[in-house]
Amino acid sequence: MSNAFVDKIRSYVPLQADDAEVLEAACANVRAIPARYDLIREGDKPGPVFVMLDGWACRYKLLPEGGRQIVAFLMPGDFCDMHVAVLDEMDHSIATLTPARVAMIPREEMERLIEARPKLTHAFWRTQLVDESVLRAWIVSMGRRSAIERVAHLMCELFARARNIGLVENDRCDLPLTQIVIADALGLTPVHVNRVLRKLREAGAMDDETGKLVITNPAQLAFVAGFDDNYLHRRSRRVA
Amino acid sequence: MSNAFVDKIRSYVPLQADDAEVLEAACANVRAIPARYDLIREGDKPGPVFVMLDGWACRYKLLPEGGRQIVAFLMPGDFCDMHVAVLDEMDHSIATLTPARVAMIPREEMERLIEARPKLTHAFWRTQLVDESVLRAWIVSMGRRSAIERVAHLMCELFARARNIGLVENDRCDLPLTQIVIADALGLTPVHVNRVLRKLREAGAMDDETGKLVITNPAQLAFVAGFDDNYLHRRSRRVA
C-alpha cells in the first residue's frame, strides 16, 4: 500500500531509496481515528508528530464567544504539527473531518530524521513554506473577496490539492465538507454559504449529494474565483 | 552597533559565540532603502535573502481588480524571504513602509549557513513557524472579529512584537502606519478604519499624531480585541 506522506515529500524533493525507506519506516505506527475527533488541542505540549495518511482534517481556533475559525484543511500526506515539535505548545487545535488514518511519529524519531537527513529536512521545510503560502492566500480571500468568490476560491484550492494527490477523476472531485465547515473556514454564516452554493450549483460548477460536495466544473470555479495556482508552488513538481 | 536580526535569532535559540559571529558576518552587506520601495515582487526568482535591520515593511498581494491585501508586517529582525531561497518563485511582494536598512545575504551563503549550522537552521525554522502562527491569527481576525476588534487585535500584535525588539517605551509605541495601510491589512476600507480609530482614540487606547499612530493604552486594546499572545510563542523566551 502506498504512503501518501512519502509520496508528497517525494514530490517536493527527489528522494534516494534509503531516504524513502526511512520515512516509510517512521510511519509504522498508524492509528485509525473516527470523524470529528480532536487530534491535538490548543495548549497541548509537544507529543508525537502526526501525519495524515488517509482522510481529511482541519486546523481551527475557538473564540472566547464560542465561534470557530478553521485556518487550514489537511489532506492525505499533510503534516499535522511540525509546530508542536519545534515550538513550545500548540496555538490551535486539529480535528478530523472524516474517519482517518494517522501516522504517529515519535518526536525523538522526527528529531533524528531532521538531524541525519538533510534532504528530508529540506523537503519538510518546503512543505512548511507552501502551507504558509496557502495561509496568505486565505487572508487575501477573506480580506478582499466576496462570498461567492471566496467559496469558489476555496473550492479551487481544494481541487488543486486533491488533484496533486490523485483524488480527482474525470475533472470531478468529492469533498467531505458540510456547509457549516465551509462557513467556519471562510468567515461566513452557514445560511449564506447555503445561498452561495445554490448559485454555484445553478451555474453548473458544483453538485451536491447528501453528505458531500462535488466539484463538477473546476474551470468555471476558477473563473468565478479569479484563481491563480502559483501560490501552491507545484510548477517545479517532479514528474513521477 | 547591535544587529536586530542577530538579536532576534538569539532570542529563539541560545547561540554560541561563533554562531553569532557567523550570522553577524552574513549581514555585512547592508543597503539603505527608501520608504514605499518594492524589495521583491511576486514572480521574482531566487536572489539574495533580505533581512530587515531597521525600519518597517509589509508583505502584500495585488488583486486583478487593483485591490491590495497586506498579509504581514515586517519589523527589524524579520526575514523577508526565506521563501524565495527555498521555493521556486515569490508568491507575493514585499515593500518598505518606512526608510529601511536591509541586509542582503547571498543565497549561497545562506545555504552554507543552513548546511553547516544546525543551531541556526533550527532558529530559522522556528521563526518560520511563528510567522505562520501569526498568519493563522490574522485569519481568525478577518473571519470572526468585528472591525474594531480587528484593529485592536492588530495593534496588540504589533505592540507585542515591537516590545520584543525594544521599540516600546513607557507602555507607549509609535507605529508608522497610515490608515490606508491598516485598511489594506485588515480587509476594511480606509473610511471605516478612520471611524474605528476615532472610537479607539475616544476610548483613550490610541493617539494619533500626523504621520504615525501611537498606542497609549495596550491593556485596553487587549481588552477590546480579546487578545491572547500565546500565538507569538514568546513564553520560552530567553532572558537576556
Added chain:
DNA sequence: CGGCCCCTTGAGCTGGTTCAAGAGATGTGG
C-alpha cells in the same frame, strides 16, 4: 504656490447576518 496625499465626516446603500421555521437525513435506544 500648487499638487498630491492623507485624514475626516456625512448620507445612503447593500452584502451578508440574524432570527425563525420546516424538511430531510442519520443515528440511537428501547
Added chain:
DNA sequence: CCACATCTCTTGAACCAGCTCAAGGGGCCG
C-alpha cells in the same frame, strides 16, 4: 423496527455593519 433526538440543509424576511460616494481640510514636497 420504530420513535425520537439531533444534525444539516433550505428558504424567507428583517436588519445592520461596513461599504460607496462625495466633499472639504490639512500637511508635505517640488
